[in-house]
Amino acid sequence: MIARVLPGDPARLALGPRAPQQAVDALRAELHLNDPIFVQYWYWLSGVFTGNWGISLFTQRNVLIDVSEFxxxxxxxxxxxxxxxxxxxxxxxxxxxxxxxxxxxxxxxxxxxxxxxxxxxxxxxxxxxxxxxxxxxxxxxxxxxxxxxxxxxxxxxxxxxxxxxxxxxxxxxxxxxxxxxxxxxxxxxxxxxxxxxxxxxxxxxxxxxxxxxxxxxxxxxxxxxxxxxxxxxxxxxxxxxxxxxxxxxxxxxxxxxxxxxxxSRYGLNAMLSKDLNAIVATVMVAGIMFVVANTIVDLVVSYLDPRIRFQAESEE
Amino acid sequence: MPLIQVKDLRVGYNVYEGLLKVLDGINFFVERKEKVGIIGESACGKTTAMKAIMRILAKNSVLMGGKILYDGNDILRMNDTQFTEIRRKKFSMIFQDPSAALNPVFTIRQQFYDIIRYSSNQRMTKDMIHERAVELLKQAALPEPERILDSYPFQLSGGMKQRVNIAMALVSANELLIADEPGTALDVTIEDQILRLLKKIVEERRISIILISHALGTIKHFVDRIYVMYAGTIVESGPTEKVFKNPKHPYTQLLIDSVPKLTGEGVPEGIPGIVPSYLNPPHGCRFVTRCPYAMQVCKEKVPPSYEVEQLHYASCFLYDNGENGKDE
Missing domain, CATH: 1.10.3720 (MetI-like fold)
Structure with a gap:
């Protein structure tokens, strides 16, 4: 969401400073950028689960493909x-x-x-x-x-x-x-x-x-x-x-x-070029990896320290 | 020849401010099958002396002199292999806080099995090790040995943990058991049970014990002979009954007086003053700063040990009757 309130028009950035205004407006409409933010969020959320992560403005591909490649x-x-x-x-x-x-x-x-x-x-x-x-x-x-x-x-x-x-x-x-x-x-x-x-x-x-x-x-x-x-x-x-x-x-x-x-480099490029769908995907994937890494380590720590393990069991 | 004879042991600790001269030439001995008690207020060097016997002094400690003879051999000069054999087969120590003395992240089974496995020269099968562990836990009066073995230390009560420590100590305590305030961290009824158990075990096994305790009332009925320590020196020693009935050193007198009695005489006053700094202890008698009978000579010379009655010694110039005192 924060990505949406950053200054600068993503469509304009994608098409370059010399593109005609009509082209920019058309891209804005195509990307639903004129819709309210909650509607945009809904489009994105339903896309995540169906494999449509949005088109990257930078690579012109579905972001999911980019992510699986990088x-x-x-x-x-x-x-x-x-x-x-x-x-x-x-x-x-x-x-x-x-x-x-x-x-x-x-x-x-x-x-x-x-x-x-x-x-x-x-x-x-x-x-x-x-x-x-x-x-x-x-x-x-x-x-x-x-x-x-x-x-x-x-x-x-x-x-x-x-x-x-x-x-x-x-x-x-x-x-x-x-x-x-x-x-x-x-x-x-x-x-x-x-x-x-x-x-x-x-x-x-x-x-x-x-x-x-x-x-x-x-x-x-x-x-x-x-x-x-x-x-x-x-x-x-x-x-x-x-x-x-x-x-x-x-x-x-x-x-x-x-x-x-x-x-990581892909995410950095996405941020520099204000590639909305790619930024959101980067943040999400990084978040998931963070959670996975921490979960694994929590399991290891509870293996090492029986006090944590048994405390958790007795609270259940 | 006594089992253990400590001669003129001097141990200090290096700290930021300088050298703490804690043990100032202490002498004591333990005969085979003898029960010896050491009393004295906190921080007077009792634990340091015990750790010196087990050679587990902290890294910043400095051995400044003295000998600890075991069967006539100085254990301070043995190599590690020789002394490890003694730790595995002859001596054991029980620590004050039973919770701190067990590794928190291993089950009792893991810890106990390793202790048994490595204390034996022969290869033992798992069944033999298990049998031995169960037998020792039963000797330490622990019911349900299987459940205890599967527990982690934090799942057991303080009293149970101390019994586990005792059982573990029994693996190698074939000649000497050192018990450093084994009941202080427990409540009074449990402390009493633990001391009774220890007494029963050392008498059955016919081994020696050095018991450190603050519970003067309990130690009175437990040990044959007693040493009174003050600020890193032994001030009085003798058969338990004589020392308690007829204390000679002013410190012992005050220490025994400071135990509250049930006869309703009010709360005792304790001993005024505090233990002197080990950084700069008094030159003569270390009790001189608190002694109600302090004389000029006490400030200048270290009092020798005088035999005040048969086998009863006190290191105090009050008993200087012109003859030279006897050094133990």
Whole structure:
């Protein structure tokens, strides 16, 4: 709705400043822009459920088609970032917490501060310049090498489609292209989450139950990786959910820099060109992804923390 | 040879303001099958001394000197592997707050099974582990062991949790059980039950116990010998009956007097003043700032331990009759 009250005439923007007024008026009528806002909302709502998401003024296609084309690229990018995030934040946080105030802890601390302080797009450019352009280890832009055909479309995630259809070289190439953008996207959250995990580990190390576990003679490995890790992960996972959800919005800079044909970039273009139907669809899809990501994490947290699980059951 | 002999133990804590000199050269011993009590007000170093025995002192602690001999070997100088064996097979500790001493996100079964599994040198089957857990829960007077095993700590009452802690401690308490105010966090009737249970268990198993408690009335009927601690020093020690009937150190006298009685004499006054700062404790006797009998010598020299009657010692210059005091 907010999109409707922005200044500027979408029809005029779509047709350009030199189009005749009659053409603009005709487009306005075609788009129902002269109807009251509630009527417009009804048109849109009934369209959402029948697959007619409106025509994008920018691509001249049904927005649903645009979304299904651009969304998988972003989902793939964010999933890769989410995996890198967990895979690095947990070991770094556990290590720093277990070895608090040692050389290891201080090293992780410095890396974390750098990760928090440097914006993702700067990290992206540095990575492109060093590992991409300088050392030629990773490709700089795109989802696949130019010479490689995308795999047959099943999910739209190239790595997964490649694996399903047996095109392993395509999957490997797609994975190779994912490394830099996903890492650039993940670095900030990794830094933040490692700090949070570290402080819960330090706190839980001084709890009586940890002292009791030590005095029962449990091996250090079991204490750290089982009894210390599970309660310490809970605050970190909650922040992780928020970080991953907000990646949907943050990804657009990374998508621009890596020329990644993704959904965040599509949404940004829609906003700049005041493409009403595309903006509304972007907001809706981002909202749905946010809800899905948070639901998954809530389930994980309730698995980790029985107090939450049983509280919910007893309230039923 | 005593089971445990602590000699001149000095432990401090590094804090922002400097070094807290908490334990100021304490000496005590525990014989095999002996029940020993330690009393004293909060923050006088009782828990620090116990944690030193289990080697679970906080990271900012500093061991400034002393020995803890177990069968003649200094446990402070053992390597981790050696001491882990002692934790698995000889000593156990029960903590003050039963809720804090159990990991909140694992079931009792998960925690108990691991403790049993890793305390044994042989590979135990799941059935053997389960059988042992049930047996120990029954020894700790817990009904429905299966239900307890499937519970998370927050689903049990405080008394049940402390019994679970006791059952877990029994896995490895084959020689010494340390009970650090095991009933303080519970209500009075439960506290009494827990102490009775502990007494029964240590007598049946013929093991030693060090019991820390604020409940002077209860500890009187529980332990054979008692140590009175004040501000990181042991001020008096002796057979329980003698210490309670005939307290010699001014601190012990005041401590026993400050327990309210049921005879209607009004509320006791307690001990005026507060425990001195560990940052800058008095040079001589640490009780000098609150002692009604303080003399000049108390400010200058640390009082040695005087044998005031047979096996009953007090560290106070009031009992200096010209002979040199005896260091334990």
């Amino acid at each position: 969304l998988p690229a972003t989902v793939e990018l964010i999933l890769a970032a989410a995996i890198i995030d967990l895979a690095l934040a947990i070991p770094l946080g556990m290590l720093a917490g277990r070895m608090a105030n040692t050389f290891v802890d201080n090293t992780v601390r410095i890396i974390s501060y750098i990760g928090i302080a440097i914006p993702a797009f700067v990290v992206a450019i540095i990575l492109q310049l060093t590992l991409g352009y300088g050392l030629h280890i990773f490709p700089i832009i795109g989802r696949l090498d130019q010479s490689i055909q995308p795999p047959p479309r099943i999910t739209g995630l190239y790595v997964i489609d490649g694996l399903i259809t047996g095109n392993f070289s395509v999957a490997a190439n797609a994975l190779w292209h994912l490394v830099l953008p996903a890492f650039a996207l993940a670095l900030g959250p990794i830094a933040q989450e490692a700090r949070i995990l570290r402080s819960s580990v330090v706190e839980n190390l001084n709890k009586d139950y940890t002292l009791a576990e030590i005095s029962h003679g449990l091996p250090e490995r079991i204490i750290t990786l089982k009894y210390l890790m599970k309660p310490s992960l809970i605050p970190m996972i909650t922040i992780y959910a928020l970080d991953i959800s907000s990646q949907i919005a943050n990804a657009f800079l990374i998508e621009l820099i890596f020329n990644w044909p993704g959904f």
